Amino acid sequence: MDSQNIKVxxxxxxxxxxxxxxxxxxxxxxxxxxxxxxxxPGGFVKDNEPLSVAVARExxxxxxxxxxxxxxxxxxxxxxxxxxxxxxISIAYLGLANPKQLDIQANTxxxxxxxxxxxxxPQLPFDHNQIIKKGLERLQSKVxxxxxxxxxxxxxxxxSDLENLYRTILQKEIDRRNFRKKILSFGLLEETGELRKxxxxxxxxxxxxxxxxxxxxxxxGFHFDxxxx
Amino acid sequence: MDSQNIKVxxxxxxxxxxxxxxxxxxxxxxxxxxxxxxxxPGGFVKDNEPLSVAVARExxxxxxxxxxxxxxxxxxxxxxxxxxxxxxISIAYLGLANPKQLDIQANTxxxxxxxxxxxxxPQLPFDHNQIIKKGLERLQSKVxxxxxxxxxxxxxxxxSDLENLYRTILQKEIDRRNFRKKILSFGLLEETGELRKxxxxxxxxxxxxxxxxxxxxxxxGFHFDxxxx
Numbered sequence: 359m360d361s362q363n364i365k366v367x368x369x370x371x372x373x374x375x376x377x378x379x380x381x382x383x384x385x386x387x388x389x390x391x392x393x394x395x396x397x398x399p400g401g402f403v404k405d406n407e408p409l410s411v412a413v414a415r416e417x418x419x420x421x422x423x424x425x426x427x428x429x430x431x432x433x434x435x436x437x438x439x440x441x442x443x444x445x446x447i448s449i450a451y452l453g454l455a456n457p458k459q460l461d462i463q464a465n466t467x468x469x470x471x472x473x474x475x476x477x478x479x480p481q482l483p484f485d486h487n488q489i490i491k492k493g494l495e496r497l498q499s500k501v502x503x504x505x506x507x508x509x510x511x512x513x514x515x516x517x518s519d520l521e522n523l524y525r526t527i528l529q530k531e532i533d534r535r536n537f538r539k540k541i542l543s544f545g546l547l548e549e550t551g552e553l554r555k556x557x558x559x560x561x562x563x564x565x566x567x568x569x570x571x572x573x574x575x576x577x578x579g580f581h582f583d584x585x586x587x
Numbered sequence: 588m589d590s591q592n593i594k595v596x597x598x599x600x601x602x603x604x605x606x607x608x609x610x611x612x613x614x615x616x617x618x619x620x621x622x623x624x625x626x627x628p629g630g631f632v633k634d635n636e637p638l639s640v641a642v643a644r645e646x647x648x649x650x651x652x653x654x655x656x657x658x659x660x661x662x663x664x665x666x667x668x669x670x671x672x673x674x675x676i677s678i679a680y681l682g683l684a685n686p687k688q689l690d691i692q693a694n695t696x697x698x699x700x701x702x703x704x705x706x707x708x709p710q711l712p713f714d715h716n717q718i719i720k721k722g723l724e725r726l727q728s729k730v731x732x733x734x735x736x737x738x739x740x741x742x743x744x745x746x747s748d749l750e751n752l753y754r755t756i757l758q759k760e761i762d763r764r765n766f767r768k769k770i771l772s773f774g775l776l777e778e779t780g781e782l783r784k785x786x787x788x789x790x791x792x793x794x795x796x797x798x799x800x801x802x803x804x805x806x807x808g809f810h811f812d813x814x815x816x
Contacts, residue, residue, distance in 0.1 A: 362594050362595065362631060362632070362633075362634060363634045364594075364595050364632060364634060365591050365593075366591065366593050366595060366664075366676060402591060403591070403593060403664075404591075405591060405592045405593060405674060406667045406674055407667065408664065408665040408666070408667055409662065409664040409665055409676065410665050411665075430661060430662060432659060433638065433659060433662045433678050435595075435632075435637065435638040435678070436637040436638055436639050436640075437637070438635045438636070438637055445634060445635055447595060447638065447678075449662050449664070449676075
């Protein structure tokens with residue numbers, strides 16, 4: 359193999375959750391063929407740079423953000439014309455974050471940065487709407503068998519926050535009683551002892567997700583698993 | 588982005604199932620740094636070639652095989668030294684086939700081709716053992732929620748074939764009575780009317796998987812879902 363005219367990029371799809379809405383982190387492109395358009399905060403991989411390092415670097419450079427949860431999603435390269443600059447494949451990553459805990463700032467290739475509500479996304483260039491769609495599908499499927507929802511909540515939350523999160527991600531109503539019973543049966547939520555008032559109802563107990571306990575359970579064969587009718 | 592010294596390859600991990608054993612399709616490399624070694628039948632993507640076309644082409648060129656089931660698995664590119672020829676990322680694909688229905692023949696970059704039992708694989712060069720491990724994990728997880736096992740069986744099979752297949756993939760015993768009840772409850776297996784004798788027991792009814800019915804059910808929201816205790 360002497361030469362190959364294909365370039366490799368990475369694109370993070372970072373989901374954020376706040377007040378019953380799911381958001382995606384986008385930047386406004388400062389240079390290039392899509393100057394002035396909102397796009398995913400990705401870019402080209404450097405020589406001798408691991409893919410996972412590249413995606414975290416691009417995200418940090420363009421948005422000032424470091425997220426704890428970042429997993430490989432899918433590699434887009436079946437449409438050889440997906441980028442007007444030539445044959446570029448993109449390795450997409452799924453990221454999860456709590457917007458309140460992040461200080462977003464546009465930098466390097468970005469002239470602006472913002473969270474966009476998933477149901478009100480603009481028409482994006484390249485195949486970025488498709489990449490986001492794939493990210494949402496992975497998120498919707500994965501919350502059933504991994505407790506990744508907690509990466510979208512703050513460290514402490516009342517139970518109705520968790521219900522709202524699942525309702526928002528799955529875009530449907532859930533059976534609250536069964537959901538509560540199932541989640542609590544895992545023994546992974548611990549009460550902080552505090553109460554918090556949300557909305558007009560009674561104050562609710564404040565919980566924390568016990569990550570350490572989950573790691574222990576997981577390594578001994580436990581499967582997190584929630585079904586919705 | 589003016590230049591980038593990264594190359595893009597594809598590697599198919601094709602599983603075959605026969606007589607209670609799970610196999611992987613490997614070729615003996617004819618050229619290059621791993622000449623004479625058994626490796627996955629992959630290769631470099633051509634300019635302006637979609638990734639899914641590239642992986643099917645490499646597989647066909649090197650092994651003479653075309654498989655019906657081929658899905659993207661994972662992109663390997665965190666170890667920048669995974670290939671001694673330079674920074675090469677590999678987009679791995681999971682393939683499923685029935686060895687009886689395939690006529691394997693070594694060609695182009697392959698001096699030999701063969702099926703290797705998954706539990707008796709040689710130590711492979713590059714990160715190919717890791718890629719196969721990832722493929723097995725995907726297969727083991729996916730048979731719980733997609734009826735992909737049928738791509739590994741022949742068109743017609745007795746029930747014990749299906750039990751053996753699941754036992755082999757999951758590498759553990761399964762509750763036969765529950766498994767049978769659950770699988771039959773989907774209404775996706777149809778009896779051909781024939782009986783087939785296997786082993787020393789009574790002859791068993793011969794079944795066929797109704798793909799068309801599954802497609803219809805799936806598009807109306809049905810989820811294939813099997814649990815094992």
